[in-house]
Amino acid sequence: MKTIKVKVRISGGLAPVPIKVEIKNVDTREEIEYESPTSFNQDFNIESGRYTLQLFGMNPINGKTEIEVSGSFTRGPFHNAKRVTAKPFITELFYFEI
Amino acid sequence: MKKYFISLLLLMSVHVVLAQDEEVQKFREATDNSKSGNYKEVLSNLFQLGTSNLTGPNKSVEFNSTLYGIKSIFCDSITTDKVFSEQKFSRNLEFNTKLNFDEQFNYKGFSGGITYALINQRDKDVANFKDTDLYKNLQFFNNQSSEIQFGFVNDLTKIHDDFVDELTKTGDKELSAKIEAINIAASILINKEFDKIEELSKSNIYFDKIITEFENRNKSINLKDYITKINKLRKEEYSNLEKKALWTVSLNGTTNDKGNNQKLTFGTVFLQGLKRLELDIRSNLIYSDTLIEKSVQRLELRNCAGLNYKMYKRNEQSVFEIKLYMEYNSILKNQLPDEKKNSFLASSDFRLRVTKDIWIPLTIKYDIEKSNFLGFLNVTYNFGKEDKNKLENK
Numbered sequence: 182m183k184t185i186k187v188k189v190r191i192s193g194g195l196a197p198v199p200i201k202v203e204i205k206n207v208d209t210r211e212e213i214e215y216e217s218p219t220s221f222n223q224d225f226n227i228e229s230g231r232y233t234l235q236l237f238g239m240n241p242i243n244g245k246t247e248i249e250v251s252g253s254f255t256r257g258p259f260h261n262a263k264r265v266t267a268k269p270f271i272t273e274l275f276y277f278e279i
Numbered sequence: 280m281k282k283y284f285i286s287l288l289l290l291m292s293v294h295v296v297l298a299q300d301e302e303v304q305k306f307r308e309a310t311d312n313s314k315s316g317n318y319k320e321v322l323s324n325l326f327q328l329g330t331s332n333l334t335g336p337n338k339s340v341e342f343n344s345t346l347y348g349i350k351s352i353f354c355d356s357i358t359t360d361k362v363f364s365e366q367k368f369s370r371n372l373e374f375n376t377k378l379n380f381d382e383q384f385n386y387k388g389f390s391g392g393i394t395y396a397l398i399n400q401r402d403k404d405v406a407n408f409k410d411t412d413l414y415k416n417l418q419f420f421n422n423q424s425s426e427i428q429f430g431f432v433n434d435l436t437k438i439h440d441d442f443v444d445e446l447t448k449t450g451d452k453e454l455s456a457k458i459e460a461i462n463i464a465a466s467i468l469i470n471k472e473f474d475k476i477e478e479l480s481k482s483n484i485y486f487d488k489i490i491t492e493f494e495n496r497n498k499s500i501n502l503k504d505y506i507t508k509i510n511k512l513r514k515e516e517y518s519n520l521e522k523k524a525l526w527t528v529s530l531n532g533t534t535n536d537k538g539n540n541q542k543l544t545f546g547t548v549f550l551q552g553l554k555r556l557e558l559d560i561r562s563n564l565i566y567s568d569t570l571i572e573k574s575v576q577r578l579e580l581r582n583c584a585g586l587n588y589k590m591y592k593r594n595e596q597s598v599f600e601i602k603l604y605m606e607y608n609s610i611l612k613n614q615l616p617d618e619k620k621n622s623f624l625a626s627s628d629f630r631l632r633v634t635k636d637i638w639i640p641l642t643i644k645y646d647i648e649k650s651n652f653l654g655f656l657n658v659t660y661n662f663g664k665e666d667k668n669k670l671e672n673k
Contacts, residue, residue: 190359191359191360192358192359192360192363193363194363194404195364195404195407196360197407197409198407198408198414198417199409203425205429207436219360233428235429237421237424237425239408239513242403242406242517243403244358244360257455259455259458260455261455270417270466270469270509272462272466273462273466274428274462275458276436276458
């Protein structure tokens with residue numbers, strides 16, 4: 182098993198809807214889902230393989246969300262491991278191999 | 280004294296600009312834009328620095344801030360959601376200070392006070408839309424978007440696997456660029472930045488691909504219409520918050536240039552939206568020292584209740600408002616000669632927003648007992664706030 186860490190920091194208010202994380206294995210289509218109404222720093226244990234990680238949610242009206250994905254990757258995360266978004270609706274896609 | 284006044288003004292401006300990072304500036308702008316003139320009188324957001332009547336005989340420099348605004352100067356982490364949610368008291372407690380000057384910029388006294396929101400259901404920064412149509416529709420879109428994006432990545436990785444031996448750093452770059460292109464297309468679409476699509480779709484194939492794939496999966500749904508609906512629902516949810524209850528209590532005092540108390544006001548304001556109307560109830564107990572010929576301590580009670588009507592909005596900004604209200608004023612102690620102990624007035628305010636910060640209010644009062652009309656025309660420059668004492672000064 183490998184561990185990846187997803188760190189999400191919401192600032193400038195509270196997220197109006199929960200932040201949802203979906204980690205999907207591209208080959209087996211196995212999926213892990215996680216939801217949080219607030220900022221989080223969460224570890225996920227996954228088998229070696231190729232994955233997409235998607236994150237959905239909403240920013241506070243005057244706020245922003247910082248996202249960081251870390252782990253012992255063999256490729257990626259693409260297109261980068263750290264993101265910041267202040268757009269009203271959050272949709273972030275990562276691809277990595279571990 | 281004039282140079283001290285200007286120096287003070289500059290110093291405060293620099294201080295506030297430095298203290299407020301881009302994020303905090305954004306806070307204030309976005310929240311202020313959506314507030315009505317009526318609401319802005321009652322509670323400020325973070326920092327407000329202003330001057331009034333710079334060309335008139337009575338000048339002043341004002342500084343208003345919530346306790347949260349002051350704390351945010353010293354503590355960066357205070358904006359993080361978990362800390363932010365613990366700052367309810369700080370966000371609802373406002374300080375206001377005002378230095379008064381005469382025409383020659385001589386110091387004439389100080390005004391200061393605090394306002395606390397006992398009930399503040401209008402705070403957009405803590406909005407929760409979990410049990411709304413917005414959330415249901417957004418969940419549907421996100422589920423679809425998730426599957427569509429996963430499908431694209433699956434296709435991409437298969438293509439790359441066919442050339443696995445050729446996968447070099449360049450291959451990673453190419454894959455990374457495509458992941459970014461998918462990400463950008465999905466984000467621009469859900470955030471309804473449709474004006475960017477035409478330009479970007481020349482170099483990014485995923486706008487069309489997402490739209491086509493979504494509409495193939497959901498034959499009866501036009502994706503752009505669906506996204507427009509989600510964005511409209513978001514606006515409506517925030518707009519609905521402006522109609523919720525706000526109840527504040529405040530204590531304000533004014534001194535003369537020698538520091539002697541001239542006026543002390545205990546006030547309360549209650550606002551509650553009722554569809555396009557807003558119920559507005561205010562009461563002020565005012566202790567004042569006239570100090571005209573000799574010191575005379577007066578005690579007055581001023582009450583008003585009425586309805587504010589936001590007649591016209593432009594770009595989510597209230598631009599024309601009418602307020603109809605009844606006033607009942609009573610001198611509880613030391614009424615002046617020829618002054619009535621009690622007065623009962625029917626009044627109306629017409630407020631026209633000329634620019635973001637300038638309101639032109641026209642007030643018309645009707646003395647019910649004397650059957651007299653009284654009219655007042657003011658031009659208010661508004662650094663995010665109207666004169667809190669406006670009702671008292673009429």
